[in-house]
Amino acid sequence: MLRAVVGRRVRRAVQPCDLVDYLNGRLDGDFASESVEVTNVWTRLRTATRRIRPKMAVGWALDADQQPQLQLNASALQVKDAEAALTHAIRGYFRQRLLNKPDQGKVYAVTSASTPPNHFMRSGNFTRFAEWRFVHRARLDCVPLNGSRRWGNGVKACRRCGYENETLPHVLNHCKPHFATITRRHNAVLGRLVKALKPSSGTTVRVNQTVPGFNDGLRPDLFILNEAEKTAAIIDVATPFENRYAAFEAARNGKKVKYDHIASHLRQQGYDVVVDAFLVGALGGWDPANERLISQLRLRRRYCHLMRRLMCTDAIRWSRDIYVEHVTGQAIRRRPSQP
Structure with missing residues (x-):
């Protein structure tokens, strides 16, 4: 199904690298044409990847079998661990943003260091x-x-x-x-x-x-x-x-x-x-x-x-x-x- 979605976008024979470029949200070259595909799981995955990339180093690359594989901080994610790893990374991003604030972050720099302050x-x-x-x-x-x-x-x-x-x-x-x-x-x-x-x-x-x-x-x-x-x-x-x-x-x-x-x-x-x-x-x-x-x-x-x-x-x-x-x-x- 992914190949079919990418094929409708590039309008030519799909190569393995095209799958990765599509999921990474590439918008130039063959991907600059107007989209004709309907919303599906792959279009939502593409949009989600583009949306969270400014917050953390997440992207797609080809594995040894020339199949797209999700990577976080240049490390490949297993399917069973992907959701937990992405959730943890997003939480860490927003937590660090809070801690960096001069007023709002000063208390949480202390209360987030241990469990008792947040037991309730x-x-x-x-x-x-x-x-x-x-x-x-x-x-x-x-x-x-x-x-x-x-x-x-x-x-x-x-x-x-x-x-x-x-x-x-x-x-x-x-x-x-x-x-x-x-x-x-x-x-x-x-x-x-x-x-x-x-x-x-x-x-x-x-x-x-x-x-x-x-x-x-x-x-x-x-x-x-x-x-x-x-x-x-x-x-x-x-x-x-x-x-x-x-x-x-x-x-x-x-x-x-x-x-x-x-x-x-x-x-x-x-x-x-x-x-x-x-x-x-x-x-x-x-x-x-x-x-x-x-x-x-x-x-x-x-x-x-x-x-x-x-x-x-x-x-x-x-x-x-x-x-x-x-x-x-x-x-x-x-x-x-x-x-």
Whole structure:
């Protein structure tokens, strides 16, 4: 049937190379004549090939038997794998376009790096409709705020604290009137982490308390000390905004510098010290470096699978509450422990 379709187009004896040229959408030479064929599976395949070629390197070539064979990135595709390979390539193309956008791509550069931030996409587990409606617009930086205007000369200052640019990162992480709710978001993540701890005998766990022997006012979220094994861990929880992964790296390095003097003192006493940060983004981003910390703390593996999802959901829920408080001016009252 393909030969018949090509023959009606070129109006001469069909050669094997003509089949490939037709499927690749050639429009010069013999293929420049006006089309007389009716729509069929081959004309649709030709059109589809031309349509997706600007997005990825797809085309047709002759195989060893002089038959047309579809190729993707110069590699031949088997018939049974062609649909899956093309679908994967198209998704990768549009995903990269999104990541390259200066505003819309910065959050997805983080949330697309692991599974927990997107666990609710198919099932909606642990997620209310209110969070569902908020998080997708928020991750695309499409929520209505003064600083999010793409045109016009309207006022961009924060409506609550007067900061010069009312952007979503400012509202969720830096606006002073919301510091109490921001702290509750932090505590929700910390509570999940504390619940996952299973300290061995002889281990002391101090939550949000000063380190014994230091009166500098610093209170790490978790200070774990084991006198018998001479080990210590200083862990701080943070919920930075997902301004690409560089924001997570900056937050982690800042925590290490903050407690470096305490770690140095403990090392001088012979302790093996771990200083690290546990990071969950304000919009549910998960730092893959958390996995190293989970292993070092010997957290319960069965619970950790659920914990990752709950932490991301908690961050989204509290961030949505912060945004609603900011826009409406009315605080949302609910218990921090609400599942």
